[in-house]
Every structure is written in structure tokens, then in C-alpha cells.
Amino acid sequence: MPAAARSCVLAPDIEEQLCLLVRERTGIRILDHQMDTLRRTVADGLSRFGHGDAADYLAALRAARASSPEHEHLIAGITVGESYFFRDQAQMAWLREQWLPRLIAQRRAENNLSLRVWSAGSSDGQELYSVAMLLAEQLPDLERWNLHLLGTDINPEALARALRGRYSDWSLRATPEAARTRHFRQEKNRAWSVSAALRGHVHFAYLNLSEDSFPSMLSETNALDLILCRNVFIYFDPAIVAEVMRKFHACLVPGGHLLLGASDLIDSGTLDGFSLHNLDNAFTLQSHARAPSAVEPAAVEPARADERAQPKTPPQAVSVSQPAPSATTTAATTSYEGITRLLGREAWREALEATADRQMRGDDSALLRQFRAKALANLGRAREALEACDASLALDSGDKHSHFLRALILLELHRLPAAEESLRRTLFLDRNFVEAHYQLGLLQMRRGAQQGGLKSMKNALAIAERAQPDRRLHDAAGRDHERMAAILRHELRMYEPDGGDRR
Ligand SMILES: C[S@@+](CC[C@H](N)C(=O)[O-])C[C@H]1O[C@@H](n2cnc3c(N)ncnc32)[C@H](O)[C@@H]1O
Numbered sequence: 024m025p026a027a028a029r030s031c032v033l034a035p036d037i038e039e040q041l042c043l044l045v046r047e048r049t050g051i052r053i054l055d056h057q058m059d060t061l062r063r064t065v066a067d068g069l070s071r072f073g074h075g076d077a078a079d080y081l082a083a084l085r086a087a088r089a090s091s092p093e094h095e096h097l098i099a100g101i102t103v104g105e106s107y108f109f110r111d112q113a114q115m116a117w118l119r120e121q122w123l124p125r126l127i128a129q130r131r132a133e134n135n136l137s138l139r140v141w142s143a144g145s146s147d148g149q150e151l152y153s154v155a156m157l158l159a160e161q162l163p164d165l166e167r168w169n170l171h172l173l174g175t176d177i178n179p180e181a182l183a184r185a186l187r188g189r190y191s192d193w194s195l196r197a198t199p200e201a202a203r204t205r206h207f208r209q210e211k212n213r214a215w216s217v218s219a220a221l222r223g224h225v226h227f228a229y230l231n232l233s234e235d236s237f238p239s240m241l242s243e244t245n246a247l248d249l250i251l252c253r254n255v256f257i258y259f260d261p262a263i264v265a266e267v268m269r270k271f272h273a274c275l276v277p278g279g280h281l282l283l284g285a286s287d288l289i290d291s292g293t294l295d296g297f298s299l300h301n302l303d304n305a306f307t308l309q310s311h312a313r314a315p316s317a318v319e320p321a322a323v324e325p326a327r328a329d330e331r332a333q334p335k336t337p338p339q340a341v342s343v344s345q346p347a348p349s350a351t352t353t354a355a356t357t358s359y360e361g362i363t364r365l366l367g368r369e370a371w372r373e374a375l376e377a378t379a380d381r382q383m384r385g386d387d388s389a390l391l392r393q394f395r396a397k398a399l400a401n402l403g404r405a406r407e408a409l410e411a412c413d414a415s416l417a418l419d420s421g422d423k424h425s426h427f428l429r430a431l432i433l434l435e436l437h438r439l440p441a442a443e444e445s446l447r448r449t450l451f452l453d454r455n456f457v458e459a460h461y462q463l464g465l466l467q468m469r470r471g472a473q474q475g476g477l478k479s480m481k482n483a484l485a486i487a488e489r490a491q492p493d494r495r496l497h498d499a500a501g502r503d504h505e506r507m508a509a510i511l512r513h514e515l516r517m518y519e520p521d522g523g524d525r526r
Pocket residue numbers: 049050051102103104105106107110143144145146147150175176177178181230231232233234252253254255258284
């Protein structure tokens with residue numbers, strides 16, 4: 024929306040209903056001081072989409088999908104995405120001087136050159152690129168590392184800008200000279216472009232923090248070392264903040280850190296599972312195991328009965344920072360149904376113990392090994408997970424879920440060609456496997472095959488749109504085909520901002 028857009032007068036009931044609609048669909052609460060922004064956004068929307076008056080506009084919003092251009096325009100207008108590189112100096116100094124050197128040394132000692140970071144509410148990408156620059160500073164052998172640097176936002180326009188990586192002088196106002204010289208190139212119009220090398224290390228995706236499920240291997244929000252979610256909670260209801268905090272905890276490895284913004288006030292009740300560390304003028308939250316009673320009920324539905332005769336749960340959600348509840352592996356939990364339930368409620372350690380118990384009693388089925396692979400992957404033990412998955416496939420090479428799980432594990436290990444092969448096998452077994460088309464698209468783009476990647480994502484969208492909207496996906500926590508289609512439309516708009524109307 025242009026900065027100079029005019030405001031318009033809205034009837035109080037229209038304002039109220041607009042606020043309600045935004046809150047329902049995004050969790051964003053519009054405060055009194057943001058009402059002018061809302062009015063300006065509506066004024067711009069009225070002329071841009073040709074609606075006669077605000078009531079028409081509201082009706083169109085109500086009728087439209089959450090991924091419609093009207094809806095996206097409204098969200099982009101009211102979520103002020105102001106951000107800049109190296110924004111919070113105290114946190115950046117802590118990352119540079121303490122957290123990164125410590126973690127890098129530890130990972131080198133473990134011979135595990137991997138690191139996983141999520142910028143949640145990444146806006147135009149400055150926050151994630153800043154972390155990528157810190158990593159480039161500290162890793163002379165950067166190319167040997169398996170870096171997973173993910174930025175997500177609800178605003179597809181911001182995501183498209185993040186992907187392009189082009190910024191004004193103003194965005195670089197706190198950028199150290201050395202980083203400016205090394206990672207940016209100034210264009211003729213004076214804009215600054217992030218180097219292709221740095222852009223190659225980051226990945227951006229659409230994710231609504233108040234609606235989408237995480238942690239999930241599918242959105243790569245699992246087994247994280249660091250989450251930055253700064254200046255985002257200001258938009259949310261306290262109840263949504265509490266829920267997001269619970270899910271962030273589940274995304275982090277034990278000892279992983281969460282960085283919030285200085286003005287992101289949170290209720291102390293939401294700090295369960297975190298310890299607070301004060302920095303100069305800032306703080307960080309470190310995850311530790313929660314009390315067993317905090318284990319949450321199922322976030323994921325068990326697989327549908329039509330999938331197979333035996334119970335089976337899809338490989339989707341991940342939480343390696345969950346507590347280790349005293350695993351009372353009873354007959355109930357070690358049955359296939361019991362293990363499916365444990366996986367369904369993300370009790371990975373218990374599920375793993377239950378599979379070990381069955382193995383000790385002589386069970387060696389392909390499905391049991393698949394369960395084991397899934398639990399291990401979700402606990403961040405990717406190499407062991409791959410072994411278990413391969414063992415499962417050795418017994419049953421025709422199981423599409425095992426091939427898909429294998430692809431996700433290989434992606435985590437950054438073995439891209441092998442991951443692509445597993446995705447293609449999944450699709451050979453089931454060409455309507457939406458998540459496999461989606462992952463293949465992301466992977467192809469990551470490997471520089473932009474056109475092929477877009478084609479795969481469009482295939483995924485076509486399948487998701489054809490399916491019954493509320494039908495659950497095989498392998499994505501809590502997502503149905505309608506939600507997947509909405510996410511795909513958002514992401515396609517991010518990759519092809521001028522690619523035409525996809526509703
Ligand atoms: C002020 S910016 C913060 C950018 C960056 N984190 C920083 O601190 O510099 C807030 C961002 O949160 C995003 N946001 C708001 N509600 C969101 C939601 N429900 N899910 C995901 N992102 C959201 C907005 O689109 C916006 O880009």
C-alpha cells in the first residue's frame with residue numbers, strides 16, 4: 024500500500040466486523056491506535072478492487088478465501104512489517120559473541136556440522152539475513168555446514184521482497200561496514216542487493232503463526248536451535264501468544280533459544296519450559312524439559328483407517344524438546360494402535376521406547392521400523408532415523424509413507440539429490456501425494472530449477488483443489504487439503520508476485 028494512501032470514514036459496525044474478521048482469520052487484534060492504518064488500508068482496497076463501499080468490501084472479504092488478493096492486501100496493510108538489519112544490537116551481540124561461538128564449538132566437537140534457525144514473522148527478511156551474515160562471519164568452512172535458515176510470515180508481499188533480497192539504505196542503517204561490503208552490492212538505483220551466495224543459504228515460506236501447525240517436518244519447523252520471533256506478539260491476543268509459546272517450545276531442541284522483541288510482553292504463565300536469561304537491555308529464553316503434566320493431547324490426528332489395514336501414523340510433527348515422561352511401556356502403549364496414538368500426540372520418546380520394547384519381544388515388521396524412524400527423526404536423530412527408514416523399506420519397498428519420510432530425513436541431512444529421488448519414488452507410488460509434490464517443488468527451487476519447482480507446486484495446488492476440502496493430508500500435522508491449497512496459493516504468489524490471480 025502506498026505510504027500516502029488516504030483514509031476513509033467507516034461506520035462503527037463495519038469497523039467492528041472488519042476487526043472481528045481479521046482476528047478470526049489471523050489471530051491479529053487491531054488496537055485503537057492501529058485503526059487509522061485499518062481505515063487507510065480499506066480506502067486503498069476499495070479503489071484497488073473496485074468495491075462500491077465498505078459494506079461491499081467487507082462482504083467480498085467474507086466470501087473470499089483467506090488466500091484471496093483482497094485478504095492478502097488487508098493483512099499486508101495492517102501488519103506493519105518495519106524491520107532492518109542487525110536491529111536489536113544487544114541480541115545480535117549475544118548471538119555473535121556468546122551463542123554462536125559456543126554452539127559452533129559444540130557441534131564441531133560432536134562432528135555434527137548442522138544448525139537450524141527460524142525467523143518467525145520475518146517480514147522482508149532482514150532478521151534472517153542478519154543471522155546468515157553472523158554465521159558467514161564465524162564459519163570459514165561455511166560450505167561444509169548443513170544450515171537450515173528459515174523465514175516465515177503471513178504477508179506474501181513481504182515474503183516476495185525477502186526472496187528478492189533488495190533493500191533501501193534505511194534498512195542497512197545498523198549494518199556493520201564489513202557485512203555491508205561482503206554481502207551487499209549497490210545497484211544503479213542505489214538499492215542494496217544481498218549476495219546470491221547468502222540468499223542461497225536462506226529459505227522463506229508462508230506460515231500463519233496463529234493458525235498453522237508447528238513443529239512439523241513438512242514446514243521444517245522441527246529440531247531448531249534458535250527461534251527469533253521479534254515484534255510479532257504485539258499483534259496477538261494473550262491466549263494466542265500462550266499457544267504459540269507452547270508450540271515454540273516443542274520446536275526447539277533441549278537447550279535451544281527463543282529471542283523475542285523488547286516490547287513483546289508475555290505473561291509469566293507462558294514461560295513454562297523456558298528459563299529467562301538477561302542480556303544487556305534484552306533477554307533470551309532457553310528451553311528445557313517441561314513437567315510431565317504439560318504433555319499436550321493429540322495435535323495430530325492418527326492416520327485414516329482407509330490408509331491401510333494396520334494402524335499407521337503419518338510422519339509429520341516434530342518435537343525434540345518434549346519432556347521424557349516416565350515411559351511406562353504397557354501392553355496398551357506397545358500395541359500398534361498405542362504407538363500410533365503416542366506418535367499422534369508427539370510423545371516421541373515414549374513411542375521410541377514402545378518400538379524398542381516390541382523389537383525386544385521379536386517384532387521386526389516394516390511398519391514398526393517406520394514408526395521408529397519417525398520417532399527418531401522427530402527427536403532430531405536424523406542419521407539413526409535414516410537407518411530405521413532404510414530398514415523398513417528393505418522389508419516393504421512399496422510403502423509411500425516410508426519413501427516420503429525418507430525424503431524428509433534426507434532433506435534434514437541436506438542430501439538433496441537423494442531426497443529428490445525419494446520424493447519421485449513417493450510420487451511414482453501415489454501421484455496424488457500432495458505433500459510430495461510440494462516438497463519436490465521446494466527442493467527443485469532450492470537446487471536452482473525454478474521452472475520445474477513452480478510446476479511441481481502448481482501440481483500440488485491442482486491436486487489439493489480437486490480433493491475434498493476437509494480431507495486430511497497424509498503427512499502434515501493438522502492440515503487439510505483446503506489449508507494446503509491456501510498455503511500453496513500464498514507461496515506461489517511469493518515466487519511469482521506478478522503471476523496473475525489465483526483467487
Ligand atoms: C514488525 S514485523 C517484525 C519483523 C522482524 N521480526 C523484526 O523484528 O525486525 C512483524 C511481522 O509479523 C508478521 N505477522 C503478523 N501476524 C502474523 C501471523 N499471524 N503469522 C505470521 N506472521 C505474522 C507481519 O506480517 C510482520 O511482517
